[in-house]
Amino acid sequence: MLKKILIANRGEIASRIIRTCRKMGIQTVAVYSEADEQASFVQESDEAYLLGGPRPQDSYNNAAKIISIAKASACDAIHPGYGFLSENGDFAQACEEEGIIFIGPSADVMRLMGKKIESRMAMEAAGLPVVPGVSHALADVEDAVRMAEGIGYPVMLKASAGGGGIGMGAAFSEEDIRKSFEGQQKRAKMFFNDGDMFMEKMVENPRHIEIQVLLDSHGNGVYVGERECSIQRRNQKVIEEAPSSFVSEALRREMGEAALKAAKKIGYVNAGTFEFMMDEQHRYYFLEMNTRLQVEHPVTEEISGLDLVEQQIRIAAGERLAFSQEAIQLHGHAIEARIYAEDPATFFPAPGTITHFKLPKGEGVRNDAGAKSGYTVTPFYDGMIAKLIVKGSNRTECISRMAAALQHYEVTGIKTNIPLINEILSNEEFKKGNTTTGFIDLLQSKKERGTVQ
Known part of the structure; x- marks a missing residue:
């Protein structure tokens, strides 16, 4: 059994993981930003280390700093919680390369399922029903208009990467697509560094x-x-x-x-x-x-x-x-x-x-x-x-x-x-x-x- 786990997250999920680790007799290491110095999870952990400033890129998304703390504190594994680096295949791979167990799936599987276009194709091949749509990245707004005409309105424009509804929106007409496509794509690129967009038929009242x-x-x-x-x-x-x-x-x-x-x-x-x-x-x-x-x-x-x-x-x-x-x-x-x-x-x-x-x-x-x-x-x-x-x-x-x-x-x-x-x-x-x-x-x-x- 694992002896010490670093929790690469914050807030209620960090506290939640600490409770289970304590029940299992596993030591916990918390990492925190300057904004979370007085947070409950910091006090509840067995050890706690400052990551950096309050911005996620300076703290909870700083993969290199998190891994260095895990190594310095002799952790067997890292639990990513949800959000931040939890679905980052590069982070999972970096953990593996440093001899740290990543509590989650392999980096390759994570990358496959983290891209909605690729995961859609993989699940269709595995026999799961998928929403009618396109299984490729849309070239531009004109391509989106052509695809929507073939699928039939209403449709959903979706970013291939990320989640949380970012880069996603309904379109009930060609005008809607022309108004929103570039904006949704820009948001996806800003949040996920990936502007690939695809399209599915909108399931009404789902x-x-x-x-x-x-x-x-x-x-x-x-x-x-x-x-x-x-x-x-x-x-x-x-x-x-x-x-x-x-x-x-x-x-x-x-x-x-x-x-x-x-x-x-x-x-x-x-x-x-x-x-x-x-x-x-x-x-x-x-x-x-x-x-x-x-x-x-x-x-x-x-x-x-x-x-x-x-x-x-x-x-x-x-x-x-x-x-x-x-x-x-x-x-x-x-x-x-x-x-x-x-x-x-x-x-x-x-x-x-x-x-x-x-x-x-x-x-x-x-x-x-x-x-x-x-x-x-x-x-x-x-x-x-x-x-x-x-x-x-x-x-x-x-x-x-x-x-x-x-x-x-x-x-x-x-x-x-x-x-x-x-x-x-x-x-x-x-x-x-x-x-x-x-x-x-x-x-x-x-x-x-x-x-x-």
Whole structure:
């Protein structure tokens, strides 16, 4: 088993990984920026080292500095968390070359699945259904217009690299493409240093369903149910749940087996997530694969009883999965709400100092938090300060418990999206499970018209 792990991340996910390492008797090394010197994860780790200034390029994206600290502190492995370097194949390769275990898949597989065009082609070859579209980089705006005419509007323009909705947008006409193509391409190049764009048919009123897989280096693999992540704004998830109320046991098995087969075909090892769009007829289409731990992994942990971080570490250490597919049983329902420092009306970031921070308690309530009283939310990083996860025996109980927990969630000094989460939980369509990726947009539109129920 690994003895010491460096956590190349910050905030709640760094604290989350530290908890599992402590449970497993593994020493932890934190790295932090000047902005995070007083953060909880720095104090919770066994050792902590300053990376540099607050900008990501000076700290959490400084691969060379992170690896040098890992070597100097005699770490066996690096856990990348999510975001920053977590899906950077060059970083994974550099770890390997320095004799440090990267807790994730191989660099080659990461590179393959990190490019949406290449991953689309690989998954199509592996037998997964893909959204009708083009599997090559668009040459220019004229090429995009020609392809859209062949596919049929509406279409989605997408950046091949990166994620988070950057470089992505819907086009309902030629005019839309001409207005947005170069702008989306420019953003993709700025954020990911890659301006390749492609196009897919837009699946209307879709649900966002993802399948969690675990595969070891001995050829064993399992899928651990599905998560529904349809409640999004600006292509960023806000509320996630497991299981999905829209997925039957038979469909869960079909999607899980298909995802697992595809993962094995590309030689995937460690934890990974297949993301799908699902239409109203329950037809599902491969969207992308996340070659890392997901922000929403706790809902899968709550209904399966598995510690996914522990499984990642054991797989990276060369252990075999200790359970079979048949042994995985899902119980109850879990919902996660991401708590953001943002204006709930505009969704704009709202950095500032938290003057008071108290988390709710109660049956089935779990808090994964990276903030505390006195903590300053800076504009340098993602605005998520915590995740509230609630489990119940069924979805109705789960929604009720989360609504109750939010009434005891105390955070002052900054604006948060808690009012929006309360609004979603009380919405009758949400309670019925009638959720699509356009849910929040529809909710906001109805509010403007004064017709919210």
